[in-house]
Amino acid sequence: MTTVILGGGLSGLSTAYYLTKKLASNPITLIESSHRLGGWIKSNHSKDIIFEEGPRTIRPHGDAAPNTLSLIEDLGLSDAVIPINSSHPAAKNRMIFVKDQLHSLPSSIKGLFKTQMPFSKPLILQLMKDITTPRKVIEDESIYDFVNRRFGKEVADYLISAMICGICAGNSKEISVNFLMKTLFRYEQDYGSISKGLIWNFFKKIKKPEIGSLSMKARQEKWSVYSLENGLEMLPKALHDNIKNKVSIETSTKCTDIEIFPELNNVILHLQNGKNISGSHVISCIPSEQLGILLQKQHPVLSDLLLQIKSATVAVVNVHFDKKLISREGFGFLVPPGEKLPILGVTYDSCIFPRGENTVLTVMMGGAWFEELFGKNPEKDFLLKIALDQLKKTLNISEKPVQSNVSILEKCIPQYVVGHSEKIEKINNYINKNKLPLSLCGASYYGVGINDVILSSKNAVDRLLKI
Template sequence: PSAVLVPPVSLQVSELGLEGDVLPVPGDHPASRNRFLYTGGALHKLPSGLGGLLRPVPPFSRALLWSGVRDLLAPAGTEPDESVHAFVHRRFGQEVADIAVDSLCRGVFAGDCRALSVRSCFPVLFKAERRWRSVLLGLALGSGKERRAESGLSRRARAERWSQWSLRGGMESLAEALAAFLRPRGIELHCHAPLRRLRRHPDGRWQLTLADSTVMADHVVSALPATALAEVLPAEAEPLAQELRCIPAVSVAVVNLQYEGVTLPVTGFGHLVPSSEDASLLGIVYDSVAFPQHDGTGATSVRLTVMLGGAWFGQSFGDPAAVAPALLLQRAQVAVREQLGLATAPTRSIVRVHQACIPQYTLGHWQRTERIGRFLEEQRLPLSLIGASYGGVSVNDCIASAKAAVGQLLGPLH
């Protein structure tokens, strides 16, 4: 429902005429300033400002200033890749790795920081260390890259320091506006039409077999999850399929709860939960704080999104395809009662299990994507791979990868 606004997305929002529907969350908003961790059976506000760096702030046992000093003094790593946890432990210490970064990876990737690759998940941090020997120094000095073309909307977002944004009709309206833009321009949209098979025709074109029709294409741009694409490729592309099958994805249960006549004990974006506290519960987002425009009722409405499972789905709930929604709803309500003190029953709830929805960039992911790129180039396959399986899992990343793929096909003027 929300994301940081960057040029590729802001340009698309502007081009689709949605600027008037944008709901920003500026830098001085409580949802921007206040973020929490739930650990040790209590909520803790993440440190901010100079005071939070100079003195110990729970759940950390000592001032985070010392973690910064450690990074400035530590030598640069020499391994071509390492886990996010190992990288942060080496540069900032065990507490930052075990509590803060463990929680961050659960919130962003629904994944285990001990298995995720720092080079692929947080390339800015990896490159900062390699270039400047210190992550903090590298972040302060910047990458040296020129700023990309911006829209008026992205300039406004930067000036007001937006931490999040959404649309009045929810993020779904972005896809709806895109479809409405394409249809009058002669673009065929086959919605809810699974791809059954992808084969090369003797004339070099692709033949796409759908559930009820066949489509011929000169070039295919695939945003399918890597493992799904692997299952429809032709036999001659088996080396590519093998690489794609090695990009796993985790399942996440999303439970939306709405309460009336209650108040939250804190005001902010939400809270994350480290795996050491409760592996099954990733975190809770306080949706009504950032976007009260979506409440749909009175001012006393509280909307929450409870995220469950991720890399721990199987051990916590069993098979994502077979888990009972009632079990997930009960688990979410217990978490809200224990961690936020909301003991009343919600007036509305929605339970959804998103199976294999977030790709996991495990160690060596960068080598895997390089091998995939080499295979496509060597075989001269008219196939472009975009989407969350390769170079970033966010909406921003997916739109940027699509624009880059089209730019390679049509040239920079497009």
């Protein structure tokens, strides 16, 4: 019978890709409720300028990164990769806006030994607090509380709070350390401190997985981040091109209810157009809240767990000026929530990827504070005005942009609050105990980044083939 993929974002397209590689003879159907594929990744082109509505770069580091680079190789996109290496200003100069000023964060070991505003003493002294801080035996806590305990209030307020705004547009006082900083948290729990854990594991012989030629190139050339020459939407488009003749794809098709019959190894998806799709297994690549609603009638316990994973809304304001306006080049800056500004940060797109004598910036707004700041349904002109006011305040830019774009990405980034790992375990236990022909992947569960999402799709397919 048919394997049904629910959702046509990056996760759904990746799942279809991995399924077609390993189950070429089995029928596969992909259902997407919107009119387009690709999810939150969208690259708008105008006058040789690219406005990224969603993610704009991918990190080549971390356990999940080699898988993405291998996928890019397999899709024939290697020549389209635009790397930013570690010596580039965008890699070396990352900033925070604190106390009405921009401050560069240390970009080298040497920088840790200097007192740099807004910190009152060298960061190395604050990091060394970890050595004398006793272990607190707990299952989980917020990233803010963890960092505050081990490194002090300044690191928590300025560095970590800003970083969490950049990663998931979230509140560091709510986000789980046992998920987004799991390794450091385990070091404290297992060894008594992060420092001891780092030293102990430094001498361990860890077998490194084999990596592809593009991953090797990224290491040798010391990439910091990378993108694709025509924008990141090249990736979902290439995935679509790869699968379109192998998968039945239905867009503008909304699922309204799911019925699961484990004893028959059957799943029925009821669609808004009155039709039904039947399959032997469904792989959900939609946000957990959406899936929770679809399972409410038949599996209320599972539905409740899925509905507990909330997501934040982010407004993305892209602006283009026809002159160079940034004096201090870099990746951009983040704003810690304590500064009480209505923006999360600004990305210097034209510094990262130069577009001639132009300045292209992206202002990120809202996140965990969206409704508090802007109400439930703000007008786009209202958001644009706030973004331009903040560019004047933070970067002294008072010019009017020659073009702009405002996108409201509703519930786009899941918030992994304290207890997230336990929640995911309960969800998986319920599915396994009830032998549901259901797999979960995507940003709601195992990581919000592009690398995490693609790897979650691969892992979901691998697990399915073992059933």
